[in-house]
Amino acid sequence: MPFALTEQRERELDDILTRYPTKMAACIPALHLCQDQNGWVSEDVIMYVSTRLDLPPSHVKGVVTFYTLFNQEPVGKHQVWVCRTLPCALRGGLDVLHQCEKKLGIKPGETTADGMVTLRTAECLASCGTAPMMQVDKAYYENLTSERVDEILARLKEA
Amino acid sequence: MIRKTDFLTRTYDKPEGWTLPVYERLGGYQAVKKALGMTRDEVVNEAKKANVRGRGGAGFPMGVKWSFMKPHPTKPAYLAINADEGEPGTHKDRTIMEQNPHAVIEGCIIGCYGIGAHVASIYVRDELHLSKKRLWDAIKEARAKGYLGKRPFGKDYPVEVYVHTGAGAYICGEETSMLNSLEGKRGEPRLKPPFPAQAGAFGCPTTVNNLETIAIVPTVFGMGGEEFSKLSTLHGINDGGARLFGVNGHVKKPQIIELAVGVTMNELIYDIGGGVLGDKKILCAIPGGSSTPVLRPEEVVNVTDEKSPLFQWNGKSVFDVPLGVDTMRGVGTMLGTCCVTVLAEGTCPVLAMQNLMQFYHHESCGQCTPCREGSAWLDRTLQKILDGQASMADLDALGDIANNIMGNTICAFGEGTAMPALGFLRKFRKEFEQYVRGEKKGSEARLTVQ
Ligand SMILES: Cc1cc2nc3c(=O)[nH]c(=O)nc-3n(C[C@H](O)[C@H](O)[C@H](O)COP(=O)(O)O)c2cc1C
Ligand code: SF4
Ligand code: FES
Numbered sequence: 001m002p003f004a005l006t007e008q009r010e011r012e013l014d015d016i017l018t019r020y021p022t023k024m025a026a027c028i029p030a031l032h033l034c035q036d037q038n039g040w041v042s043e044d045v046i047m048y049v050s051t052r053l054d055l056p057p058s059h060v061k062g063v064v065t066f067y068t069l070f071n072q073e074p075v076g077k078h079q080v081w082v083c084r085t086l087p088c089a090l091r092g093g094l095d096v097l098h099q100c101e102k103k104l105g106i107k108p109g110e111t112t113a114d115g116m117v118t119l120r121t122a123e124c125l126a127s128c129g130t131a132p133m134m135q136v137d138k139a140y141y142e143n144l145t146s147e148r149v150d151e152i153l154a155r156l157k158e159a
Numbered sequence: 160m161i162r163k164t165d166f167l168t169r170t171y172d173k174p175e176g177w178t179l180p181v182y183e184r185l186g187g188y189q190a191v192k193k194a195l196g197m198t199r200d201e202v203v204n205e206a207k208k209a210n211v212r213g214r215g216g217a218g219f220p221m222g223v224k225w226s227f228m229k230p231h232p233t234k235p236a237y238l239a240i241n242a243d244e245g246e247p248g249t250h251k252d253r254t255i256m257e258q259n260p261h262a263v264i265e266g267c268i269i270g271c272y273g274i275g276a277h278v279a280s281i282y283v284r285d286e287l288h289l290s291k292k293r294l295w296d297a298i299k300e301a302r303a304k305g306y307l308g309k310r311p312f313g314k315d316y317p318v319e320v321y322v323h324t325g326a327g328a329y330i331c332g333e334e335t336s337m338l339n340s341l342e343g344k345r346g347e348p349r350l351k352p353p354f355p356a357q358a359g360a361f362g363c364p365t366t367v368n369n370l371e372t373i374a375i376v377p378t379v380f381g382m383g384g385e386e387f388s389k390l391s392t393l394h395g396i397n398d399g400g401a402r403l404f405g406v407n408g409h410v411k412k413p414q415i416i417e418l419a420v421g422v423t424m425n426e427l428i429y430d431i432g433g434g435v436l437g438d439k440k441i442l443c444a445i446p447g448g449s450s451t452p453v454l455r456p457e458e459v460v461n462v463t464d465e466k467s468p469l470f471q472w473n474g475k476s477v478f479d480v481p482l483g484v485d486t487m488r489g490v491g492t493m494l495g496t497c498c499v500t501v502l503a504e505g506t507c508p509v510l511a512m513q514n515l516m517q518f519y520h521h522e523s524c525g526q527c528t529p530c531r532e533g534s535a536w537l538d539r540t541l542q543k544i545l546d547g548q549a550s551m552a553d554l555d556a557l558g559d560i561a562n563n564i565m566g567n568t569i570c571a572f573g574e575g576t577a578m579p580a581l582g583f584l585r586k587f588r589k590e591f592e593q594y595v596r597g598e599k600k601g602s603e604a605r606l607t608v609q
Contacts, residue, residue, distance in 0.1 A: 019280075019321045020343075020361075022342065022343070024344070025341065025342050025343045025361075027344075028324065028325070028326055028340065029324065031326070032285070032326065055343075059344075062345050063343065063344065063345055066346060066347075066524075067327050067328050067346070068326070068327035068328060069285055069286075069326040069327035070326055081286075084514075085247045085449075085514065085515075086248070086449060086500065086511055086514045086518075087247060087248050087407045087408055087500050090407075090408045090409055090502065090607065090608075091409075091413075092607050095607070123245070123329060123518055123521060123522065124245060124247035124248070124329075124449075124518070126244040126245070126249060126250045126284070126286075126287065128247070128248050128249070128250045128413070128498070128500070129250045129413040129498075130250075130413070131407065131413070135286060138288040139288075140289075
């Protein structure tokens with residue numbers, strides 16, 4: 001079935017379009033709206049954005065492949081991003097990563113068999129002063145301890 | 160010299176400090192009235208007097224940048240605010256967006272007026288969801304009051320502010336990449352010239368300011384440019400005012416704090432940061448984001464020219480020199496984003512460099528061969544060194560690779576990769592050689608303090 005945004009998201013996109021002199025400028029915000037709804041950017045999503053914004057599909061695809069946050073394939077219900085960059089690594093960021101790998105039984109880039117969690121590494125997320133940190137979906141978890149990581153992961157497996 | 164100020168941070172510890180009523184109660188939205196009562200030229204001149212060096216990393220004087228904006232006969236002008244905050248070790252802009260967003264909005268109104276723009280776009284990296292929300296909420300509050308819209312503060316000068324989000328790409332912090340991203344394209348940097356002031360967003364004259372740069376603007380106009388500049392002990396070398404300083408890594412109290420310019424790295428680490436974890440010695444520190452070359456405490460200022468701004472610190476450790484744009488350049492590094500990353504003795508500089516080169520490898524946009532291939536090659540070679548598989552020729556190759564990136568790329572990402580690489584290589588030659596000779600093992604190297 002071809003992809004379509006919900007009515008409310010359509011209205012949001014209309015509003016976004018008023019902010020820019022070109023339709024192209026709404027490309028990234030539109031892709032975010034679609035991904036929020038669909039979980040990832042499928043070929044159907046690309047066709048939808050292309051038609052909606054009068055852009056060649058190749059342009060939209062080019063944008064999707066450039067930016068790390070656009071999922072080019074389906075992902076788990078939750079996404080866990082562990083920051084691996086130096087300031088976090090200095091405060092145990094890599095231990096957090098290993099703990100997540102062990103608890104979830106997967107490597108970065110993989111999704112748990114039940115489809116609940118995708119694990120990823122992130123590059124510096126501007127929380128170096130509250131390192132180590134990870135991002136789960138849209139929330140930041142900072143000043144992590146190993147107990148806290150266990151707690152967060154346990155909750156994810158349930159919901 | 161440590162001198163605390165609270166121009167940006169005064170709302171930080173207040174309940175609902177991010178809302179308009181609290182911001183106004185603490186004196187907000189007064190400076191903008193003053194600025195809107197001036198002519199455009201007066202605004203730019205006042206901004207110049209403040210000696211605000213761009214807070215995004217390059218340290219270009221804000222007022223001078225504003226003065227490049229010339230009215231175009233047919234095209235509108237834009238203000239683009241850079242809140243991509245992706246430089247590893249940088250965690251300051253986020254605090255402003257989350258805890259004092261109205262300073263950003265007020266700064267945008269003054270900035271737009273000063274450069275002749277009616278629209279400001281704040282480019283926020285997508286991951287910062289709370290920042291985006293706080294900015295949007297602030298925009299809505301300001302609109303409801305009529306501070307944004309057709310007649311801000313009764314002045315016939317419409318201003319709109321929007322938040323635009325990226326989608327996870329460090330390179331989009333580079334200003335021309337950011338402009339492409341804003342236009343809905345791949346975030347690939349553009350060749351300069353033309354500079355943004357000539358052809359920026361949508362081909363129109365554009366000023367790109369860092370988020371902290373624009374947020375301090377209301378303070379500048381509130382107290383007067385020169386007064387503001389004089390807060391700094393480096394006022395005499397055009398590095399004025401107060402700014403956010405960060406300290407992270409192996410310190411006891413990592414944090415963001417607002418101080419008058421003039422503080423030294425040692426003061427920041429010991430007096431503000433509470434000293435090094437486990438009371439270890441400092442191995443080295445990165446002054447302002449991973450693209451700025453590392454400094455070691457044993458390094459001593461050595462200038463012979465009496466006219467050099469550094470002359471008065473001759474013979475002292477570079478950690479006792481005030482952190483400023485030109486002082487740090489003078490000691491062979493950069494102030495960058497002014498957030499210091501501290502590494503304690505016992506941590507491995509080779510592993511630290513490999514961590515960072517992995518970052519650059521991952522984030523290169525791939526347009527220029529020296530950057531794309533060079534960053535990957537650096538990463539691979541460092542891994543080889545840590546694995547105990549490298550020869551002295553490999554070690555020497557690292558320097559050659561870095562030198563071949565320098566000056567051969569479209570954007571400054573190339574230098575941002577090569578300069579810190581060369582810094583590590585020069586300052587830790589012994590440690591690299593130990594791995595090559597098999598005296599050290601990568602499996603035993605660590606980055607945390609035990
Ligand atoms: C690779 C690269 C990444 C950058 N990232 C940022 C960033 O995240 N935020 C920022 O404000 N400036 C960043 N800059 C600097 C911008 O290009 C630009 O100089 C700055 O936003 C201008 O604002 P300012 O003069 O107020 O500092 C980056 C530069 C380069 C080369
Ligand atoms: S220097 Fe690197 S990041 Fe910059 S344009 Fe070239 S390839 Fe892209
Ligand atoms: S290094 Fe992890 S948030 Fe900056």
